[in-house]
Amino acid sequence: MSVAQAIEALRRELGKNNVITATEDLFCYSYDATADLPEQTPDVVVTPENVDQVVKVVKIARQFRLPIYPRGSGTNLSGGTVPIKGGIVLSTLKMNRILEIDPSNLTATVQPGVIIQDLNNAVAPYGLIYPPDPGTVATATMGGSVAECSGGLRGLKYGVTRHYVMGLELVLADGEVIRYGGKTVKNVTGYDLVRLFTGSEGTLGIITEIIVRLIPAPQARETMLAGFSRLADAGNAVADIIGQKVIPATLEIMDRVTVETVENFAHVGLPTDVEAILLIEVDGIPEVVKSEAAAVRQVIAKNGGWVKTAENDEEREKLWSARRAALPALARRKPTTILEDATVPRSKITDMLLAVEDIGKRYNLVIGTFGHAGDGNLHPTILADARDEEEMERVRAAVEEIFRAALSLGGTLSGEHGIGIAKKQFLPWEMGNPGVQVLKKIKQALDPDNLLNPGKMVDLT
């Protein structure tokens, strides 16, 4: 049985328009947004239009023993969509319909290829929002976002993707279609498989439909920029804000390297004479916003910082576009951008910031750190050149030290980017070998032939 026969079968079942084989097209599916990883061209890319076609792909893949890699927009940051063992990339981009918006139950039902921002645009007229807000909302898909359990800028107050997925339809490795959960706020029928599949990185099943929870849009918000002449002061201000029981919708940090780079790139008027800035947004009804903003200003002053409040939507947008420019701006400085997401309890933010600064110095690397300080989720971003193998050795050593630092502070390997290929080898550091064995047992139980996204998160060997 050959790959050519499999492609023939796929064409027969899905139609020619849904089977991509041209070399120049396949190349586009050989990588995702993760740096310093192996690339691999798939044998074929399919674009099924409905769940029945997904089932057909799985059956053909089984028959010809070809792996399947589910893929949304490929914005993945841990190599989760790279087809490292060849085979079939299953793109969900043609399953991109919003099937229902149900304002009375505060839910939306979507296909996996829907872009996150498109969902938010569609629910806005109902006065609702879908809160999970990864940096790539404008391109990332709901399916990819659920498979990776995306986090983003609003995790602190609103939680992450797993807090919003209420129901899933999936195609399993044996071709069965199953549905778990639904529109009920409470559901304890069976194990919590909605959450097990959320964040399973396409290794246990292929998501074909998603029911998510929506929430009423906040009535008001206030956005503040705070500057600090010492990095530790910014970190301490973060902890103190939470200590005041103020939970901002967004509480972001950018260190000096990041601020300078963004300002050079985007010219948005960020201060360049600081060691760190915080971007803080509080939201809710106007009275709450007013009192929380006052509390935030007080904390910042106490920690030696200054505050500037966005006076209108334009100023507000400018601040957020500066924040969103952090990664692209950093990425322009050197050819290779290694973006990490080691995460610590928020009381340890200052320790982690200082540890990263120290690691950068010791390995003689440029590290810009920004991220979701409010939930302890930092993005130390190492700027390097993949062609310089000596430098890359230092990068890899520094990354390992960043992981060790996060874990020693009670943190985790990954706050929101997932394990994929990039962090697989480090899993035992966090959960020990017995903990990793549990992951393997679950993968083995649900996908014994290692058909679904093989080589990601855990190896079956």
Next chain:
Amino acid sequence: MSVAQAIEALRRELGKNNVITATEDLFCYSYDATADLPEQTPDVVVTPENVDQVVKVVKIARQFRLPIYPRGSGTNLSGGTVPIKGGIVLSTLKMNRILEIDPSNLTATVQPGVIIQDLNNAVAPYGLIYPPDPGTVATATMGGSVAECSGGLRGLKYGVTRHYVMGLELVLADGEVIRYGGKTVKNVTGYDLVRLFTGSEGTLGIITEIIVRLIPAPQARETMLAGFSRLADAGNAVADIIGQKVIPATLEIMDRVTVETVENFAHVGLPTDVEAILLIEVDGIPEVVKSEAAAVRQVIAKNGGWVKTAENDEEREKLWSARRAALPALARRKPTTILEDATVPRSKITDMLLAVEDIGKRYNLVIGTFGHAGDGNLHPTILADARDEEEMERVRAAVEEIFRAALSLGGTLSGEHGIGIAKKQFLPWEMGNPGVQVLKKIKQALDPDNLLNPGKMVDLT
């Protein structure tokens, strides 16, 4: 190898004080709070004092091939703690220490035997609360509550147990001790095993430590009692309140049967000339409370109801004690109380209320319905007499119809009581046989010898 030898080994490893074998003591562990289920006395009850002793129990259980049933306070409502195959009941009641309250990270770390209310009392001085609020907070343990993923009165606004568990330490069926999660708000390292074990009803691992998220206590609240002369009006008011984007902390319903029974039992001054009452509490900062309470009053008037507001803490407490009296009051009317928790999307509350009323009439049964209307989680409570087999046949048929009604409305078999023994046979109705197979595969993968709480949720056959 005999049970006597196992008991000898348990005494040697745990000390005599932690091994219970007297017949009259064992009897107390032969049932839980669920009606109409088989009872079974265990061979032995152990009360380990720490995780090392739990590991020893698991190893002895393996050696002598005895099942283990983890048990908190036994308030379980689906038979989850009944030792149906004999063996070892593992009581967590001696592992009852609050290990840490960490206000800077808004977390608490507890042993499984801590009573939920005791945790709330301990965090209150910090201005924090642990929101999951099952009816049995004063007796139920944190371990049992996590194992069952308890819901309760505040699910609508604050979510359920799975939304608050951040980290777990567990002993697996092979005796390994594992830890997943921690104090970070974000964590996508590996599959979401924290959520898989939460709600797994003691069938996959024995919980020995729990890290939970706390939230700031609301500054103010307002509690209202609303009366309706038609059941459907009460149901519609519930949907309309949510439709106004008001998310009350609590939104409870009690039908006429329940209200009359509670009033006869507790004499708290509830109106007995109504078909249903709603108990509504809004909370937050004072301005929010004021505007939300006004919106609630408007919706109730529009739906033909009247409202009375609790003027002080004493009146408020009276209303909540009336609500909490619902189950004990109903339970006094007849010897056997069959408490269901079929749950529907909240827009279907009226349909479900009317369906239950109709089922009661057709089967000539007294059904009092109360519950968490705001999250679609009703508790139709059938009052019967287990000695009357003819009546019990009608009860069982009515229960099945209640399940079918909930599922046909897009609901679920269980909102918060779990599957246990009571609903195991109905799982395929909700998730199909392929869906149930996934549960079995996971159980088989993590507990191949069916050692942990066998016969609950899924059978391994």
